[in-house]
Amino acid sequence: MTIHIAQSGDAALKPCTHDYQVNCGNCRLNSICLPLALESDDIQQLDDIIQRSKPLQKSQHLYREGDDFQSVFAVRSGTLKAYKTTDDGREQVTGFYFPGEILGMDGISNNSHASSAKALETAAICEIPFTSLEKLSALMPNLQRHFFQLMSREITEDQQLITLLSKNSADERVAALMLSISGRNARRKLSATQFRLPMSRVDIGNYLGLTVETVSRVFSRMQKMDILQVDNKEIKILDADGLRAMANLSG
Amino acid sequence: MTIHIAQSGDAALKPCTHDYQVNCGNCRLNSICLPLALESDDIQQLDDIIQRSKPLQKSQHLYREGDDFQSVFAVRSGTLKAYKTTDDGREQVTGFYFPGEILGMDGISNNSHASSAKALETAAICEIPFTSLEKLSALMPNLQRHFFQLMSREITEDQQLITLLSKNSADERVAALMLSISGRNARRKLSATQFRLPMSRVDIGNYLGLTVETVSRVFSRMQKMDILQVDNKEIKILDADGLRAMANLSG
DNA sequence: CGTGCGCTTGATAATGGTCAAGACGCGTGG
DNA sequence: CCACGCGTCTTGACCATTATCAAGCGCACG
Numbered sequence: 174m175t176i177h178i179a180q181s182g183d184a185a186l187k188p189c190t191h192d193y194q195v196n197c198g199n200c201r202l203n204s205i206c207l208p209l210a211l212e213s214d215d216i217q218q219l220d221d222i223i224q225r226s227k228p229l230q231k232s233q234h235l236y237r238e239g240d241d242f243q244s245v246f247a248v249r250s251g252t253l254k255a256y257k258t259t260d261d262g263r264e265q266v267t268g269f270y271f272p273g274e275i276l277g278m279d280g281i282s283n284n285s286h287a288s289s290a291k292a293l294e295t296a297a298i299c300e301i302p303f304t305s306l307e308k309l310s311a312l313m314p315n316l317q318r319h320f321f322q323l324m325s326r327e328i329t330e331d332q333q334l335i336t337l338l339s340k341n342s343a344d345e346r347v348a349a350l351m352l353s354i355s356g357r358n359a360r361r362k363l364s365a366t367q368f369r370l371p372m373s374r375v376d377i378g379n380y381l382g383l384t385v386e387t388v389s390r391v392f393s394r395m396q397k398m399d400i401l402q403v404d405n406k407e408i409k410i411l412d413a414d415g416l417r418a419m420a421n422l423s424g
Numbered sequence: 425m426t427i428h429i430a431q432s433g434d435a436a437l438k439p440c441t442h443d444y445q446v447n448c449g450n451c452r453l454n455s456i457c458l459p460l461a462l463e464s465d466d467i468q469q470l471d472d473i474i475q476r477s478k479p480l481q482k483s484q485h486l487y488r489e490g491d492d493f494q495s496v497f498a499v500r501s502g503t504l505k506a507y508k509t510t511d512d513g514r515e516q517v518t519g520f521y522f523p524g525e526i527l528g529m530d531g532i533s534n535n536s537h538a539s540s541a542k543a544l545e546t547a548a549i550c551e552i553p554f555t556s557l558e559k560l561s562a563l564m565p566n567l568q569r570h571f572f573q574l575m576s577r578e579i580t581e582d583q584q585l586i587t588l589l590s591k592n593s594a595d596e597r598v599a600a601l602m603l604s605i606s607g608r609n610a611r612r613k614l615s616a617t618q619f620r621l622p623m624s625r626v627d628i629g630n631y632l633g634l635t636v637e638t639v640s641r642v643f644s645r646m647q648k649m650d651i652l653q654v655d656n657k658e659i660k661i662l663d664a665d666g667l668r669a670m671a672n673l674s675g
Numbered sequence: 676c677g678t679g680c681g682c683t684t685g686a687t688a689a690t691g692g693t694c695a696a697g698a699c700g701c702g703t704g705g
Numbered sequence: 706c707c708a709c710g711c712g713t714c715t716t717g718a719c720c721a722t723t724a725t726c727a728a729g730c731g732c733a734c735g
Contacts, residue, residue, distance in 0.1 A: 257583065257587060259587065259591060260673075261672075263591055265583075265586065265587040265590055265591060267583045267586060267587075278575075278576055278579060279576060279579045279580050279583060280576070281572050281573055281575075281576035282573045282574075282576035282577040282579075282580055283580075287579075287580045287583065288583065307565065307568060307569060307572070308565075310562070310568065311561070311562045311563075311565060311568060312562075314558065314559075314562060317558060317561065317562060317568070318558065320572075321532050321558070321571075321575070322532055322533045323533075324529075324532075324572070324575040324576065324579065325529055325530055325531070325532035325533035325575065326533040327579050328529060328530045328533075328538075328575065328578050328579055328582060329530050329533055329534075329538045331579060331582035331583060331586060332508065332516075332518045332530060332538065332539065332582060334586055335516065335518060335582060335585055335586055335589060336508060336510065336516040336518075338586060338589040338590050338633065339516055339589050339630075339632075339633030340510060340514055340516060340633070342722075342723095343722080343723070373681070373682090374681070374682065374683095375681080375682095379590075381590075382589065382590030382591070383723080383724090384723075384724060384725080385681085385682075385683095386682095386683080386684085386723090386724080386725085387722095387723060387724075388682095389682060389683050389684080390683080390684080390723095392682095392683090393683075393684080405681090405682075405732095421512075422511075593690075593691090594690080594691065624713070624714090625713070625714065625715095626713080626714095634691075634692090635691075635692060635693080636713085636714075636715095637691090637692075637693085637714095637715080637716085638690095638691060638692075639714095640713095640714060640715050640716080641691090641715080641716080643714095643715090644715070644716080656699090656700080656713090656714075
């Protein structure tokens with residue numbers, strides 16, 4: 174994320190160049206991203222259709238609700254949120270996307286994005302033009318299978334969230350989100366117990382169907398119970414079992 | 425559904441035969457179901473992989489959470505609910521499936537069904553073995569595209585439900601469900617204003633994240649406001665605009 | 676050094692849950 | 706055909722959780 178600091182002066186003048194070496198073959202995320210389950214020849218073909226442009230700055234949009242759907246996107250670094258705006262102006266966050274995760278698949282059904290996606294911090298993105306992906310999928314059964322699986326996972330994750338919103342208390346919801354982020358960190362070989370939240374309390378509330386105040390109160394409560402150590406966005410899980418107990422997850 | 429009444433005696437003895445004539449080509453649902461967007465030659469090929477077995481009786485399961493995933497299913501008649509059971513025994517209904525709709529796609533990601541599906545009334549089902557569908561998709565770009573779109577639609581619908589659960593009041597949730605059922609009826613050329621609910625109040629509550637009592641109270645309120653006429657499961661929409669206003673939907 | 680935004684905390688209010696009782700409908704069996 | 710019993714639905718009274726409103730804190734940034 175901070176690769177450019179030394180030369181940020183001229184990076185503003187011309188497209189950045191450090192991405193030349195990044196490809197699916199050497200990306201450290203390729204074991205959890207789209208290339209998963211592909212042979213190296215196939216990875217090369219996938220790589221050929223992927224477009225890497227310059228990083229998204231914090232609060233920039235990757236796409237907006239209603240935009241024509243052209244591509245799905247893989248997060249290489251940084252974090253994004255996907256959200257819909259209700260017509261009375263409130264915001265429903267439908268997901269947070271960490272490195273190695275794919276977003277934009279909700280645009281396929283109508284050839285138009287059903288939600289907006291915005292960077293929560295500087296983010297590098299791989300763009301995968303969908304028509305190319307479709308053609309490639311028809312040729313590479315493993316890729317087709319994997320993409321079906323990715324979409325299916327999006328469905329099951331949405332259903333998890335549905336259950337969470339419909340059946341769980343404020344404490345349980347926040348605990349579940351903390352566990353989810355912890356698990357996704359672990360998948361990327363980062364600390365499962367200590368991390369910085371990329372999103373604001375408002376975003377958390379809009380994701381979990383709670384108000385900022387409630388989210389804040391839950392964090393305070395967890396801190397008082399010595400389950401979490403909360404310092405603004407810095408989170409340290411002190412009692413993972415306690416957190417799991419608090420989440421009281423369904424399955 | 426009642427085709428067999430005259431000969432139900434021998435239907436119990438051997439497999440029913442009236443299904444012989446049903447195929448994707450002549451199914452009256454083919455304009456809203458999987459064959460949509462296929463040429464008639466292609467429809468024939470799709471038809472060849474589809475299996476039609478004897479109807480599911482009310483409250484029988486089509487599949488259960490954790491079952492091996494083999495197929496996705498299209499509803500030909502009747503209605504099903506998909507649901508997950510939380511480990512404290514409560515039930516989260518994740519969707520209702522009417523004729524022409526596809527279910528089971530949440531099983532693709534782990535090769536195991538992430539939810540259970542149960543018939544709310546006698547239901548005829550088309551079973552589509554997934555490996556065959558995958559192979560066929562690789563050969564028929566339109567089919568691949570259409571299936572991607574179906575999965576994407578499932579995602580956007582789940583996200584609608586997420587927003588509903590997270591942002592809307594009990595009144596709004598029930599109104600939105602009534603409008604959804606009304607619209608799906610219209611798509612099948614049935615009455616948009618008068619229909620019989622196939623699901624119980626409990627199911628509605630478990631879908632909308634409400635208790636039975638609240639659902640019942642909302643129906644009473646709507647009746648009092650002359651928006652709906654409710655006679656147990658028989659619903660008549662008296663004031664569609666009022667209902668839309670009450671739903672206060674986001675988009 | 677002020678201004679603003681994000682976060683926290685407190686007091687109060689409302690929505691929906693819980694508990695309880697009764698009505699209605701339906702299938703079963705006498 | 707009616708009585709019974711069970712499951713589903715409705716209605717009421719009360720309560721709990723979370724939203725709302727309001728105020729204050731702290732940090733970043735101009």
